[in-house]
Amino acid sequence: MAAEVKKFTRKEIAASDAKTAARFIINNHVYDVSQFLDEHPGGHEVLVNAVGKDATEDFDDIGHSIDAKELMKKYRIGELVDEDKTNTNNSGGNVKWTTPSNNTEEETSFISSWKFPVVLGILATVLYTYLFG
Numbered sequence: 010m011a012a013e014v015k016k017f018t019r020k021e022i023a024a025s026d027a028k029t030a031a032r033f034i035i036n037n038h039v040y041d042v043s044q045f046l047d048e049h050p051g052g053h054e055v056l057v058n059a060v061g062k063d064a065t066e067d068f069d070d071i072g073h074s075i076d077a078k079e080l081m082k083k084y085r086i087g088e089l090v091d092e093d094k095t096n097t098n099n100s101g102g103n104v105k106w107t108t109p110s111n112n113t114e115e116e117t118s119f120i121s122s123w124k125f126p127v128v129l130g131i132l133a134t135v136l137y138t139y140l141f142g
């Protein structure tokens with residue numbers, strides 16, 4: 010059986026207190042860094058400021074190393090409930106937008122399509138025949 014993943018709501022995390030459980034959210038995962046506060050190379054203060062928040066953007070903005078991303082697994086305690094998850098690709102907080110398919114491209118690219126030279130050729134032939142034929 011797959012290991013149970015503990016689920017949290019954003020509300021629960023928002024109620025976190027750095028003194029008892031220093032928890033925050035990164036990429037829909039929940040971390041408890043209580044044991045890491047004093048070891049964080051970026052300092053105690055920044056982590057305490059992130060407690061209770063979704064720190065995905067701040068974490069990504071720093072450009073944390075692969076080592077840091079490996080290390081954070083140690084402090085992961087669960088994830089958000091599905092309703093509270095944001096749409097990320099989980100690899101760095103970048104939102105993946107899907108472009109809805111539409112046909113405007115096809116219509117506007119008529120001039121560059123193969124049809125245009127063909128129509129032009131026919132017109133030229135008709136004109137030539139009319140003038141000189």
Ligand code: HEM
Pocket residue numbers: 040042049050051052055056059064067068071072073074075076077078080081084
């Ligand atoms: C479990 C979560 C985290 C882990 C394991 C972690 C780990 C690390 C590590 C290993 C470094 C050293 C540089 C590197 O290897 O990239 C670092 C630097 C840093 N971190 Fe974190 N970090 C975490 C969360 C955060 C958060 C949420 C913030 C901001 C809100 C933050 C802000 C910083 C800053 C400002 C630096 C210093 C960057 C510099 O000196 O250029 N970290 N972190």
